[in-house]
Amino acid sequence: MLLYLWPLILIIFSQNVLADYGGELSAMKHCAVCHGPLGISARPDSPNLAGLSPNYIVKQLKLYRDGHREHELMNVVSQGLDDSKIQELADWYDSLDVEVTYWNPTKNEQAAQTCSACHGLIGISRNPQAPTLAGQPEFYLVNRLRALREGGKHLDASMVAIANHLSDEETKKIIGWYSSIRIQAYRP
Numbered sequence: 001m002l003l004y005l006w007p008l009i010l011i012i013f014s015q016n017v018l019a020d021y022g023g024e025l026s027a028m029k030h031c032a033v034c035h036g037p038l039g040i041s042a043r044p045d046s047p048n049l050a051g052l053s054p055n056y057i058v059k060q061l062k063l064y065r066d067g068h069r070e071h072e073l074m075n076v077v078s079q080g081l082d083d084s085k086i087q088e089l090a091d092w093y094d095s096l097d098v099e100v101t102y103w104n105p106t107k108n109e110q111a112a113q114t115c116s117a118c119h120g121l122i123g124i125s126r127n128p129q130a131p132t133l134a135g136q137p138e139f140y141l142v143n144r145l146r147a148l149r150e151g152g153k154h155l156d157a158s159m160v161a162i163a164n165h166l167s168d169e170e171t172k173k174i175i176g177w178y179s180s181i182r183i184q185a186y187r188p
């Protein structure tokens with residue numbers, strides 16, 4: 001009886017795995033190598049994409065593609081993406097449900113008060129312009145804040161100003177806070 005059921009179980013299982021990898025959206029499988037199958041980062045240099053608004057993902061992918069946001073990997077990865085593919089990818093990531101699974105209120109929550117109006121205190125942003133910071137890898141946040149401090153034509157001016165007003169000590173605490181939060185993503 002069990003033997004008889006095995007092929008069926010295997011089919012169901014492989015379909016679930018495929019669904020986890022984005023099913024129909026094959027472009028997304030490339031992204032999974034660095035950003036994880038469900039948009040939870042697989043490498044310290046790569047941010048989570050789960051939890052980012054479609055607005056924000058579209059904006060950043062176009063900046064990379066058009067050479068305005070510089071990064072050796074993302075500039076290459078985004079080359080083949082036209083506007084409709086970019087929208088499709090952003091919508092796919094937006095279709096994921098994101099849940100905060102752990103945070104430690106004693107870990108410098110205070111430090112993030114200045115960021116919470118836009119990014120959320122637990123780092124889940126409700127503002128489509130401002131990205132979710134919860135659970136972003138520490139290494140990525142360090143790089144990104146450094147880039148914001150250095151400034152540049154296509155960076156958000158208010159965010160550049162905020163980054164420039166932070167002391168090194170504050171920056172370290174805030175990064176510690178947001179990167180210590182854990183999030184998980186699900187295919188609903």
Ligand code: HEC
Nearest residue numbers: 030031033034045046047057060061071073074077089131
């Ligand atoms: C080889 C690894 C790699 C692959 C493959 C890759 N990325 Fe990235 N991605 C990165 C890294 C590293 C960064 C951080 C770059 C930086 O610091 O600006 C990044 C950043 C991003 C960002 C900016 C997020 C933010 O919070 O600002 C978006 C959006 C993004 N990637 C989308 C994608 C999509 C969509 C795909 C698939 C089409 C993809 N990436 C494939 C490594 C990768």
Ligand code: HEC
Nearest residue numbers: 047114115117118129130131144145155156158159162174
């Ligand atoms: C007034 C609203 C506002 C406040 C307050 C604010 N931010 Fe931002 N932040 C933004 C916006 C908008 C962006 C997206 C910029 C863009 O589109 O390039 C951003 C982007 C970022 C990024 C890049 C994230 C990524 O995924 O690449 C980091 C890191 C960041 N903010 C950290 C902070 C920190 C730390 C604070 C508090 C000290 C803070 N922000 C306060 C609006 C804000």
